Amino acid sequence: MPRIEPAPTPLSEPFWEATRADTLKAQRCNSCQMFVWYPRDFCPECLGADLTWVQLQGTGSIYSFNVMRKPGNPMMGDEVPYVVALVDLDEGIRMTTNIVGVDPESVSCDQRVVVDWSVELEDGRKLPTFTPLPT
Numbered sequence: 001m002p003r004i005e006p007a008p009t010p011l012s013e014p015f016w017e018a019t020r021a022d023t024l025k026a027q028r029c030n031s032c033q034m035f036v037w038y039p040r041d042f043c044p045e046c047l048g049a050d051l052t053w054v055q056l057q058g059t060g061s062i063y064s065f066n067v068m069r070k071p072g073n074p075m076m077g078d079e080v081p082y083v084v085a086l087v088d089l090d091e092g093i094r095m096t097t098n099i100v101g102v103d104p105e106s107v108s109c110d111q112r113v114v115v116d117w118s119v120e121l122e123d124g125r126k127l128p129t130f131t132p133l134p135t
């Protein structure tokens with residue numbers, strides 16, 4: 001069963017287009033300089049509407065995670081066990097993602113991670129997942 005593929009919207013399209021080139025992007029507010037995630041029309045901090053898409057470093061730390069031993073939906077049945085995590089990117093964004101390329105039992109909070117582009121969607125976009133940085 002194929003994975004659910006999120007459809008781009010006019011608002012999120014710059015994010016998805018960047019994933020084709022293994023680039024992680026988010027919006028940044030030109031008024032208060034806060035990074036904005038998920039894609040929005042207005043900055044949630046100052047309500048400014050002057051937002052620019054910028055490239056992120058792609059590094060961060062695991063804030064929290066869960067090892068999924070039963071699939072969250074039938075499409076993930078072949079993937080168990082897999083890790084769903086909240087990753088705090090170094091720019092201050094908290095992103096819901098998967099931790100890949102590692103034994104789920106070795107994942108821990110505060111672990112340093114880097115974006116990984118191994119999950120490709122059918123149309124060439126990629127899902128940004130994360131993998132532990134070598135220690």
Ligand SMILES: [Zn+2]
Binds near residue numbers: 033
């Ligand atoms: Zn702002």
